[in-house]
């Protein structure tokens with residue numbers, strides 16, 4: 001096995017065979033010509049298909065260069081200098097810098113550890129809304145790196161309470177749990193200022209292709225206009241994304257394997273002294289480890305060509321985020337971890353290892 005890169009939440013199984021076929025059969029004319037989809041009275045084949053899938057008008061389905069791009073566009077459209085954005089304290093690193101890009105103020109709410117899971121505290125979020133009247137509220141569900149989702153009833157409460165805020169629901173990791181909501185249309189009807197972000201990067205294993213999208217409420221008109229691309233989108237990218245949508249069976253079978261492997265991770269890490277795995281609805285898990293072993297763990301993993309994400313965020317300095325890989329990779333990570341921990345215990349002279 002070569003280097004095992006389990007540090008950036010990429011889907012290690014790779015895209016569906018339909019995507020490779022689409023690439024092989026690509027029409028080269030698509031590279032030299034602009035799209036003529038407008039002749040069919042649609043923005044693009046992909047946004048047309050997705051909008052039908054979700055039951056919303058095509059003008060409220062906005063394609064972007066990954067969901068990162070749409071998140072940026074949303075914040076740049078709606079957050080003015082001095083205005084407040086509410087976002088999770090434990091979150092994807094980009095959330096920490098995006099408000100600054102526009103001179104906005106960032107207020108963070110915490111996610112709380114409850115048993116072997118993290119949770120959103122709707123009470124805390126509503127309290128902060130009362131104090132700060134945020135222009136924009138950012139929620140990730142599932143959240144990176146904690147892996148938990150927001151409960152549907154809490155999301156509804158927030159929507160009902162914050163009628164004048166733009167609410168961004170980042171669902172980059174949608175699809176990896178057995179519970180799959182399909183209520184985009186209803187959610188958008190309940191809040192005209194809702195922006196739901198999705199991507200082809202994670203579930204569909206197309207991170208390098210850079211394609212994501214937003215489904216937006218009817219009052220998100222500024223963003224709808226701002227994000228319009230009058231000359232169309234990248235046609236090759238679209239073709240491959242459409243091919244991915246054609247092979248739901250492939251992606252479903254991957255998710256099943258990942259769900260099984262997440263269970264193995266929970267079980268195995270729970271049996272290692274000093275380690276606590278947190279349950280996750282995403283394609284990664286968060287694991288707390290005895291912080292005094294950090295150097296030792298890092299170097300032993302490196303020796304075995306395993307790359308994991310050692311976090312440094314406040315409150316999570318003693319946690320690693322592990323992307324759930326293929327069956328083979330996951331088995332190797334688990335056996336390596338067990339071996340590393342055992343070795344550390346049995347070598348009293350090992351200076352970096354202190355049993356936690």
Ligand SMILES: Cc1ncc(COP(=O)(O)O)c(C=O)c1O
Nearest residue numbers: 066067068092144172199201212
């Ligand atoms: C929570 C979250 N949202 C959005 C993204 C951006 O993904 P992409 O731009 O590839 O769609 C990431 C990337 O890791 C992420 O962790």
